[in-house]
Structure formats: structure tokens, C-alpha cells
Amino acid sequence: xxxxxxxxxxxxxxxxxxxxxxxxxxxxxxxxxxxxxxxxxxxxxxxxxxxxxxxxxxxxxxxxxxxxxxxxxxxxxxxxxxxxxxxxxxxxxxxxxxxxxxxxxxxxxxxxxxx
Amino acid sequence: xxxxxxxxxxxxxxxxxxxxxxxxxxxxxxxxxxxxxxxxxxxxxxxxxxxxxxxxxxxxxxxxxxxxxxxxxxxxxxxxxxxxxxxxxxxxxxxxxxxxxxxxxxxxxxxx
Numbered sequence: 001x002x003x004x005x006x007x008x009x010x011x012x013x014x015x016x017x018x019x020x021x022x023x024x025x026x027x028x029x030x031x032x033x034x035x036x037x038x039x040x041x042x043x044x045x046x047x048x049x050x051x052x053x054x055x056x057x058x059x060x061x062x063x064x065x066x067x068x069x070x071x072x073x074x075x076x077x078x079x080x081x082x083x084x085x086x087x088x089x090x091x092x093x094x095x096x097x098x099x100x101x102x103x104x105x106x107x108x109x110x111x112x113x114x115x
Numbered sequence: 116x117x118x119x120x121x122x123x124x125x126x127x128x129x130x131x132x133x134x135x136x137x138x139x140x141x142x143x144x145x146x147x148x149x150x151x152x153x154x155x156x157x158x159x160x161x162x163x164x165x166x167x168x169x170x171x172x173x174x175x176x177x178x179x180x181x182x183x184x185x186x187x188x189x190x191x192x193x194x195x196x197x198x199x200x201x202x203x204x205x206x207x208x209x210x211x212x213x214x215x216x217x218x219x220x221x222x223x224x225x226x227x
Contacts, residue, residue, distance in 0.1 A: 031212060033214070035215070041219070042202075042217045042218065042219045042220065043152075043158065043202065043204075043215075043217040044217070045214045045215060045216065048209075048212055048213075048214055050212060055209075055212045056209045056210065056212060056214055089155075091157055091158070103148075103160050103163060104148070104160075104215060105160065106150075106157040106158050106159075106160075107157060108156065108157045109156070109157050111155075
């Protein structure tokens with residue numbers, strides 16, 4: 001079964017450093033998403049991406065965050081200057097399109113720890 | 116605003132049936148997803164309802180009433196491996212498409 005893959009699975013970084021989290025969405029999917037989950041809290045929407053541009057972003061997704069689709073397969077989340085509160089599990093997700101009934105599939109997640 | 120409410124935790128016995136309820140108050144509601152999440156892992160898709168009624172998929176069923184802002188996930192013949200967090204998520208229409216708004220999850224513990 002096709003799946004969303006993410007790298008790295010774990011990353012520890014120092015506060016203030018830049019981090020890039022990588023994702024390979026399911027190959028025929030057109031909509032891509034990043035969600036995050038702080039330990040013990042709910043899964044939160046960060047951003048959705050379609051046709052090489054951001055289609056929606058949450059209040060969490062401020063200027064320190066950016067997304068990119070550098071080639072035909074990868075979808076990245078960059079955090080420019082990490083803060084302690086950015087420590088979370090970051091999930092990439094994809095869907096075929098955005099209409100009702102299209103399942104959003106999640107990757108295994110990237111654990112980010114900012115120290 | 117968006118509000119998705121579900122119980123924090125539930126306990127049930129192996130072999131039994133358990134119903135996990137979810138109520139929502141959201142604008143732009145476009146359907147409801149249920150996901151299963153084991154600790155430290157990704158949410159795994161279980162079911163999706165967009166119309167009122169019951170959707171059955173093996174041991175799992177999900178029900179939606181749009182007029183009442185209510186859904187439930189029914190798990191039958193519980194197994195120990197069903198111990199996990201069950202996430203209710205509203206599929207919300209936005210200006211740019213759709214996004215999932217999650218509840219806090221219901222931690223289900225299955226006991227012998």
C-alpha cells in the first residue's frame with residue numbers, strides 16, 4: 001500500500017538552529033499538509049499546499065516556518081530559527097484532492113527536540 | 116471557532132464493545148474522520164463520514180448526525196491491540212481547500 005514517508009524520524013537540534021524536515025507524499029496525491037503534535041497534546045494543523053503554493057496556514061505557521069516542493073517528489077518543512085516550544089512530532093500528510101471523501105494519509109512523523 | 120469534544124479516556128474489556136463519542140461545533144464542516152494513534156506513532160485512518168448514518172468496516176463502525184453535531188466510533192470484539200488513542204477530526208472547508216481539526220483524542224485501555 002502506498003505510504004507517506006518522512007525523514008528524519010528523530011532530530012535533536014540546538015535552539016536557534018535551522019531544521020528541515022522532509023516528506024515524500026503518496027505519488028499521485030496533489031494536496032500536501034504539515035501537522036504537529038506537542039507531547040500529550042492534540043494534533044494541530046500547520047499548513048496545506050497545492051499547486052506549488054500554500055493554500056491555507058494556521059496561526060502557528062508564522063514567519064519562521066516555510067514549505068517547499070523542491071522537485072516532483074519531496075515536500076519540505078523548514079523551521080528557520082528553532083525555539084524550545086517547537087519541540088514536537090511533525091506529521092506530513094497527503095490526499096488525492098481536497099473534496100469530501102478523500103482520505104488524508106499521514107506519514108510516520110519526525111520527532112523534533114529543541115534543546 | 117472550531118470545537119471538537121471527546122472523552123479523555125475510556126476502559127473496556129477484551130471481547131466487549133465500546134462506543135467513543137465525539138461532538139463538534141465547527142463552521143465549514145465537510146465531514147468527520149476517525150483515526151487511531153498508538154503512542155509515538157502516526158494517526159492511522161479508520162473511517163470517514165460525510166453523510167448522516169452508519170459506516171461499517173469490519174470490527175469498526177462510525178456514525179454521524181450532522182444535525183446534532185455528533186459522531187461515534189464503535190469498536191466490536193475488542194482486542195488488546197486496540198488499546199490506543201482514538202482521534203475525532205472534523206474536515207473543515209477553508210478558503211484554500213480543506214483541513215482536519217482534531218479533538219484531544221480518547222485514550223482507550225483494553226483490559227483482560
